[in-house]
Amino acid sequence: MTTPVLFDVQGPRARARARVGTAIGAVLVLAVIGFVLLRLGGNGQLEPERWAILFDPASGVPQALGRALLRTLQVAVVAMVFATLLGLLLAVGRLSDHRWIRVPVSTVIEFFRAIPLLVVIFALYFVLPKYGVRLSTFTALTGGLVLYNMAVLAEIFRAGILSIDKGQREAGFGLGLRKSQVMTLILLPQATRRMLPVLVAQLVVLLKDTSLGFIISYLELLRQARGLVEFFNFQFGDRYSFQLYAAAGLIYILINVVLSMVARYTERRTNRAGRKAVTAAPADQMGAGAGAP
């Protein structure tokens, strides 16, 4: 996939124009950065001493952020495992020959794909207690992520299974394998390989969405930062707020960048081996309820 070239090789005048444009652009970008730094500096936010708190074990901040990161990853990992397993089950269910399995499974999938993830989490956290089921913030957040992502993953798995050449399936039946054997021995192994990039991309989305825990006060990174800010405000006033927020946000961005790189790596590997990645699946990476209803 190469971008069509929309411009000719530039002559001296065009190059000069581009240079001028570049210079003006650079000045503008630098001006914005400078302005932000100036404002921050003016408010005293750049004092090294204020940032030191992030790395000073005596303040308890690195430990707290570390624990928060751990809690974020805990939710992500548990949700990833359950969402993948349930998604696989749902995908197989949706491909079932029996109407009485196919129809309810399809309904479940479409339902959870159609409503915002946050609403699912709210439903678990606020509505279930009215029926006597009280969930912790951890369970509500993980449960919401599982319910939502299993539906999305089910569609990814389904697209993967459907993309396998139908001769494979027929050959399996021709050898006298059962339906379950054809699925587990022939279709799924090949499908898994093909949809791996999309699968990893969706798991990155899941990790991004753990930040929704902030809204129901699960102590993940953002909520932890907010908690620390409130704690420090009590002692020092608004002194360390910006630094703590920036740290929490940057940790989030960093782990996502790393995972995205892993995703791109698996995609390259899958492509290099001459297999085609599944592209039909809903592979957008928007998070928090991506994919059309």
Next chain:
Amino acid sequence: MQFLIDNFDLFWDAFLTTLSLSLLACLVALVLGTILAAMRVSPIPPLRGLATFYVETFRNTPLTVVFFFMIFGLPQIDFVIDFFPGAVLSVGLYTAAFVCEALRSGINSVSPGQAEAARALGLTFGQSLSQVVLPQAFRTVVPPLGNVLIAMVKNTSIAAGFSVSELSSLLPRLVNASAGDLTAILIGVVVGYMLITLPSALAVHRIERRVAILR
């Protein structure tokens, strides 16, 4: 059900907030996304770099974190932004990155001959992009663009965590006020979202059929 009817005003207000939030953010995302896509294919390398940086950053940032910086970070450089405009900007800026990617894949799918023909006619970069390539690109990306925008509508729910009284925020707000009918509220909220997403999906489908280019 009675509860829904009694509190119809509340739901209507929340629904309108979600709708206006979605429409405004959609506008921001489409305009900025188009500019970013144009930057990513432009002849000036720094512009390409800048747009790539923007897209990669926003794609790897959870929307909650974008909201967080918008509401709690901006005041640190003396910009205080109200909750609703903050939400519009957060969702819009975030979605713009995805709109840009969708559009860029559309630009890539326009056959190279079109761009070559445009250049052979002596059109400048701006002309060939706006007159030849983008119109065709827009028509091929209707389905993915539609997906992005529908996902965006669902993403507006995050504004509930930042003091915007839109649909999802009804749940935590009414949880104590009404001992009874939380399930009814939940159904109301879900129906509210579907009132926006289902017609949008239908519209996307219609537009897709009308403008699709057969190649």
